[in-house]
Amino acid sequence: MLTMREAAAMVRELRDGHGWTQSELASRAHLSRSFVADVEAGKPSVESAKLFDLFQALGFEVALRDLSNGEVRR
Numbered sequence: 001m002l003t004m005r006e007a008a009a010m011v012r013e014l015r016d017g018h019g020w021t022q023s024e025l026a027s028r029a030h031l032s033r034s035f036v037a038d039v040e041a042g043k044p045s046v047e048s049a050k051l052f053d054l055f056q057a058l059g060f061e062v063a064l065r066d067l068s069n070g071e072v073r074r
Contacts, residue, residue, distance in 0.1 A: 004043070011025075011040055025054065029056070039051060
């Protein structure tokens with residue numbers, strides 16, 4: 001299970017890997033720079049749908065995986 005702290009580090013790492021500023025990622029995800037900053041700070045109150053938008057802008061999708069058999073649902 002991914003914690004907010006882990007998600008924060010992942011977003012920051014992926015953003016840095018693209019060479020983007022927080023503002024550039026925010027623009028690509030159609031979100032505010034302050035939201036990106038909140039995510040990267042690990043604030044637990046961020047809206048999950050917007051977090052998914054960040055991952056999508058970074059070129060990743062979030063999928064559900066059945067823990068009993070490993071099947072990924074799309």
